[in-house]
Amino acid sequence: MKVKVEVKNVYKSFELHAQQSEKIFDLFSIKKKNRKEFLAVKDVSFKVYEGETIGIVGLNGSGKSTLSNLLSQVIQPTQGEIELKGVPSLIAISAGLNNNLTGLENIKLKCMMHGLSKRKIEEVTPSIIEFADIGDYIEQPVKNYSSGMKSRLGFAISVHTDPDILIIDEALSVGDSTFARKCLDKMEEFKQRGKTIFFVSHSAGQMRTFCDKVIWMHYGELKEFGSAEEVTTKYEEFTAWFNKLSIGQKKEHKKKMLAGQMRFNHYLEQVKSEKKHRSPVELIKSVLVLLPLVISTVLVLLGI
Amino acid sequence: MLNSVTKVLLEQRKYWNLMFRMAIFDIKGMYQTHYLGSLWQVINPIIQIAIYWFVFGLGIRGGNPVDGVPFFVWLLVGLIPWLFISPSIVQGSNSVHQQVSLVSKMQFPVSILPTIKIISNSFQFIVMLSLLLIVCIIYNINFTIYIVQLPYYIFCLYIFLFSFNLLSSTIATLIRDYQMFLQSMMRMLLYLSPVLWDTSSLPEAFQNLLKLNPFYYIIVGFRSSILGGHWIYESPIETLYFWTLTFALLYFGSKIHLKFRKNFMDYL
Numbered sequence: 001m002k003v004k005v006e007v008k009n010v011y012k013s014f015e016l017h018a019q020q021s022e023k024i025f026d027l028f029s030i031k032k033k034n035r036k037e038f039l040a041v042k043d044v045s046f047k048v049y050e051g052e053t054i055g056i057v058g059l060n061g062s063g064k065s066t067l068s069n070l071l072s073q074v075i076q077p078t079q080g081e082i083e084l085k086g087v088p089s090l091i092a093i094s095a096g097l098n099n100n101l102t103g104l105e106n107i108k109l110k111c112m113m114h115g116l117s118k119r120k121i122e123e124v125t126p127s128i129i130e131f132a133d134i135g136d137y138i139e140q141p142v143k144n145y146s147s148g149m150k151s152r153l154g155f156a157i158s159v160h161t162d163p164d165i166l167i168i169d170e171a172l173s174v175g176d177s178t179f180a181r182k183c184l185d186k187m188e189e190f191k192q193r194g195k196t197i198f199f200v201s202h203s204a205g206q207m208r209t210f211c212d213k214v215i216w217m218h219y220g221e222l223k224e225f226g227s228a229e230e231v232t233t234k235y236e237e238f239t240a241w242f243n244k245l246s247i248g249q250k251k252e253h254k255k256k257m258l259a260g261q262m263r264f265n266h267y268l269e270q271v272k273s274e275k276k277h278r279s280p281v282e283l284i285k286s287v288l289v290l291l292p293l294v295i296s297t298v299l300v301l302l303g304i
Numbered sequence: 305m306l307n308s309v310t311k312v313l314l315e316q317r318k319y320w321n322l323m324f325r326m327a328i329f330d331i332k333g334m335y336q337t338h339y340l341g342s343l344w345q346v347i348n349p350i351i352q353i354a355i356y357w358f359v360f361g362l363g364i365r366g367g368n369p370v371d372g373v374p375f376f377v378w379l380l381v382g383l384i385p386w387l388f389i390s391p392s393i394v395q396g397s398n399s400v401h402q403q404v405s406l407v408s409k410m411q412f413p414v415s416i417l418p419t420i421k422i423i424s425n426s427f428q429f430i431v432m433l434s435l436l437l438i439v440c441i442i443y444n445i446n447f448t449i450y451i452v453q454l455p456y457y458i459f460c461l462y463i464f465l466f467s468f469n470l471l472s473s474t475i476a477t478l479i480r481d482y483q484m485f486l487q488s489m490m491r492m493l494l495y496l497s498p499v500l501w502d503t504s505s506l507p508e509a510f511q512n513l514l515k516l517n518p519f520y521y522i523i524v525g526f527r528s529s530i531l532g533g534h535w536i537y538e539s540p541i542e543t544l545y546f547w548t549l550t551f552a553l554l555y556f557g558s559k560i561h562l563k564f565r566k567n568f569m570d571y572l
Contacts, residue, residue: 101336
């Protein structure tokens with residue numbers, strides 16, 4: 001079987017700024033000292049083969065969404081590498097529709113942005129309308145839609161753009177059960193066609209029936225990666241144990257784990273800054289571009 | 305040396321069709337909820353032209369012509385490019401920040417976002433240019449051989465807007481204060497360009513200072529093409545300055561755009 005997705009020692013850190021002004025210092029890479037950073041994803045590695053469906057579980061704030069954003073290349077890893085064989089597409093609740101345009105125009109616009117040809121768009125439009133199933137509202141501006149209708153349309157468009165790698169980030173938690181059923185059927189169809197699907201959900205039932213393997217994210221780390229049955233059971237045991245704790249103990253546990261995600265002094269930054277060294281060639285180029293500008297500025301000012 | 309510039313320019317060429325189709329949707333989205341629809345694209349500038357003509361032409365100049373050209377025509381030739389420049393720059397600079405969260409979920413060339421804004425504003429520009437032609441006929445302005453320079457200055461205008469927006473949209477995404485600064489700058493630049501008033505009465509040193517404003521070159525160019533009077537080669541230093549500035553913007557714009565574009569989401 002072919003490797004479809006390979007994640008190698010991926011870290012993603014978010015810098016915590018005490019003041020807005022620190023942000024701008026970082027931009028010009030000066031005064032980088034004692035800055036706090038938060039490791040949302042910490043040394044995660046795994047391999048996914050063609051046609052596999054991977055579930056991602058974890059508590060709130062465990063890095064599931066960061067991981068799905070990394071997989072869909074919305075954000076880049078701070079360190080490490082992600083190799084994708086194919087085009088990823090993220091399906092999230094925030095569907096990203098233009099509120100002023102009608103549903104139909106949004107279908108056209110989104111498909112266009114996904115790089116579909118005019119012919120192909122005309123081909124898929126009826127089946128998107130069919131799938132979204134929002135009736136005459138398709139001719140109305142999206143701002144008049146209910147939140148359920150918006151996510152239905154968003155989901156319908158995303159699955160029809162024919163991505164190789166689907167990343168579904170809790171998109172199914174909105175919409176009623178009939179729509180969720182429809183989506184699961186659609187994903188089953190993708191599975192049959194050998195597409196790779198990442199599936200973020202809180203529902204253990206969906207995980208068991210739908211996924212081949214499950215990733216358990218725990219405070220930024222990959223705690224378990226294995227068959228769906230095994231990991232889901234372990235995760236359920238953990239949540240049962242966690243829920244039994246008193247409020248104080250829960251807080252204590254959370255505090256301890258979050259402290260493990262904090263870092264000072266940029267230990268990831270060291271790798272980055274080596275790359276950042278400005279080569280003298282670049283400097284010479286910049287001077288070559290700026291020098292004529294300076295000369296002509298002086299000439300204009302002198303009025304020659 | 306030109307790797308990044310070529311890369312960005314090739315992207316523009318590759319997605320030429322997409323940019324046009326998206327620009328049309330852009331206009332549709334903007335005016336869909338208005339009863340007068342895209343008619344506002346013309347009503348808006350006409351109201352502005354009327355007020356500037358009233359204040360500067362009738363009020364301050366007392367209806368006197370500029371170098372024998374009726375003030376109204378003289379004003380239009382400068383103001384119409386300006387009414388295209390100003391929204392193109394303000395919207396174009398904001399475009400990446402506004403839309404990057406939408407497009408980052410797909411494989412989308414971010415570098416075309418500022419260009420889409422230039423194109424969507426161009427429709428209005430073209431309509432206004434044809435209105436200008438009608439006004440020129442009404443006022444009996446005879447086009448001279450100088451009109452052949454007009455395509456050159458339009459080309460200058462577009463290449464400058466593109467280069468500036470490329471750099472500007474990146475900065476505006478990284479540093480939000482920049483957008484505010486830019487908006488005030490554009491309001492100020494209207495008065496520092498020879499759009500509303502004739503700058504030739506200023507002392508020479510001030511005039512030279514004003515020439516550092518790249519729109520000065522373009523607007524004076526539009527006037528000398530349509531109303532006649534100057535050839536491009538008569539102002540070689542200004543031409544040199546304009547092109548070195550445009551190239552520097554394009555060069556640094558492409559470089560920092562490519563450097564930051566993968567991480568735009570982190571800066572939102």
